[in-house]
Amino acid sequence: GLVLVTGVTGFIGAHVAVSLVQSGYAVRGTVRSMEKAEDLVRLNPELKDKVEFVVVKDIVAPNAFDNAVKNCDYICHVASPFFYENLTDNKAQLLDPAYKGTMNILEASCNEPKVKRVVITSSTVTICDFNKEPYTGYRYTEKDWNPITYEDALTTKNGFSAYCASKKFAEISARNFVKEKQPHFDMCTVNPALVVGPPIHPMNNMESLNTSDRVIWSLINGSHSQPSEQAIQVDVRDIARAHVIALDKPELSNGRMIVSEGPLFTNDICKILRQKFPDMHEVISEPTDVPFNHEHYTVDNSYSKSLGMQYHSPEETYVDTAMKLWERAKEF
Ligand code: NDP
Numbered sequence: 001g002l003v004l005v006t007g008v009t010g011f012i013g014a015h016v017a018v019s020l021v022q023s024g025y026a027v028r029g030t031v032r033s034m035e036k037a038e039d040l041v042r043l044n045p046e047l048k049d050k051v052e053f054v055v056v057k058d059i060v061a062p063n064a065f066d067n068a069v070k071n072c073d074y075i076c077h078v079a080s081p082f083f084y085e086n087l088t089d090n091k092a093q094l095l096d097p098a099y100k101g102t103m104n105i106l107e108a109s110c111n112e113p114k115v116k117r118v119v120i121t122s123s124t125v126t127i128c129d130f131n132k133e134p135y136t137g138y139r140y141t142e143k144d145w146n147p148i149t150y151e152d153a154l155t156t157k158n159g160f161s162a163y164c165a166s167k168k169f170a171e172i173s174a175r176n177f178v179k180e181k182q183p184h185f186d187m188c189t190v191n192p193a194l195v196v197g198p199p200i201h202p203m204n205n206m207e208s209l210n211t212s213d214r215v216i217w218s219l220i221n222g223s224h225s226q227p228s229e230q231a232i233q234v235d236v237r238d239i240a241r242a243h244v245i246a247l248d249k250p251e252l253s254n255g256r257m258i259v260s261e262g263p264l265f266t267n268d269i270c271k272i273l274r275q276k277f278p279d280m281h282e283v284i285s286e287p288t289d290v291p292f293n294h295e296h297y298t299v300d301n302s303y304s305k306s307l308g309m310q311y312h313s314p315e316e317t318y319v320d321t322a323m324k325l326w327e328r329a330k331e332f
Contacts, residue, residue: 001025002073002074004072005029005078009201012121015236019243023244025074025244033055040202043200064101065108069115074247076119077120081094081097081166091154094165106118110184120187120189122190124140125164128297134297138298145168175254186254189255190239193299198236198324203328206221215231219285221283228266229264230264230293230296232298233260234260234311242259245309252307260299276319
């Protein structure tokens with residue numbers, strides 16, 4: 001079958017394309033420019049002749065995906081703005097693009113009879129309530145929703161909250177769309193935690209590195225940041241694989257799947273990497289004495305495992321990520 005991947009030149013989108021190709025699917029990717037598409041293939045020769053590209057300059061423009069969906073059996077809608085620094089207009093920069101991009105892909109799919117399912121890359125930010133952090137002992141599941149309201153999302157000065165809301169309202173709108181319009185296809189979401197892993201997508205310099213890998217880069221780029229951040233993580237190769245699993249699992253019809261490996265603790269990452277790379281101590285932050293909070297909330301990945309998900313070990317993830325980041329930094 002032919003799978004459309006929106007945002008194929010992004011951090012996650014590039015890995016989704018690789019996973020699909022490895023699983024034998026034909027892939028079409030939407031890109032903002034052909035130059036970037038060529039760069040993606042240059043960086044990942046295994047995609048050559050396996051992925052075709054179509055230019056979609058802006059996912060927000062009316063009818064943006066009408067050509068892109070032609071003849072596609074499945075859609076992976078990955079593209080959505082993911083940043084929260086220097087945000088000046090929550091609605092224009094985050095809420096609208098996330099919502100309109102999702103509506104555009106669903107509306108376009110209504111006109112392509114071959115489409116069987118639209119898989120949307122949502123996030124655990126639509127699930128977790130970050131105001132409750134560290135939310136001692138709580139375990140989030142697919143039943144939970146971030147309680148942020150649209151009104152708060154419009155005015156909050158907290159960019160991260162605005163990003164969370166953009167994902168939440170895009171996901172809810174997609175669910176409502178399918179419920180109300182009853183199209184010939186169904187949808188589901190994959191909801192990853194913080195995604196880290198080897199970056200294989202085009203970038204201009206290390207300053208333009210994707211938002212989530214910056215957490216790791218800041219620990220190993222010689223800036224000697226003070227590591228004490230605690231979050232929940234998943235390997236980018238695992239969330240890519242989750243998209244492949246989500247394409248045709250009947251159980252996931254209009255469903256929701258958390259994709260999360262476990263805790264990420266920057267202090268531990270530094271310890272792991274200093275042990276693994278004794279020659280790189282000059283650039284790897286020194287661990288602090290901030291302790292890991294064992295009472296911190298967790299995220300339940302058992303549903304994903306019941307559907308066949310397997311996860312890289314955190315050590316593998318951090319080691320592979322660090323090696324790739326150092327390698328990519330040599331490009332610039
Ligand atoms: P990236 O910024 O690397 O990728 C975003 C992709 O969306 C890029 O391909 C980008 O195009 C494209 N895009 C964004 N806005 C537009 C637009 N207006 N028009 C056309 N294309 C657009 O981030 P990630 O790969 O990390 O994120 C991908 C998805 O995964 C997003 O939906 C994000 O919310 C979600 N997610 C990410 C997590 C993470 O930790 N990384 C965690 C949970 C969910 P271009 O390549 O040209 O810039």
